[in-house]
């Protein structure tokens with residue numbers, strides 16, 4: 019059984035960086051964290067992931083701001 023997936027950037031087989039088990043209810047779940055064997059590549063993958071997360075957060079913040087802005091406009095008009 020192989021639970022490693024190829025790197026999304028370079029296609030190299032990812033290596034297990036960390037593996038741990040957690041007991042949830044009556045079952046033990048094994049978690050593995052895989053990284054690219056190429057350290058530089060992994061850094062880029064990580065920063066890409068971070069960028070995506072930042073983008074989602076930015077979009078969420080923007081829609082929040084927009085909602086606030088609408089409220090503000092209503093208040094000004096009244």
Ligand SMILES: [Zn+2]
Pocket residue numbers: 025026027028029030054055056059060
């Ligand atoms: Zn890679």
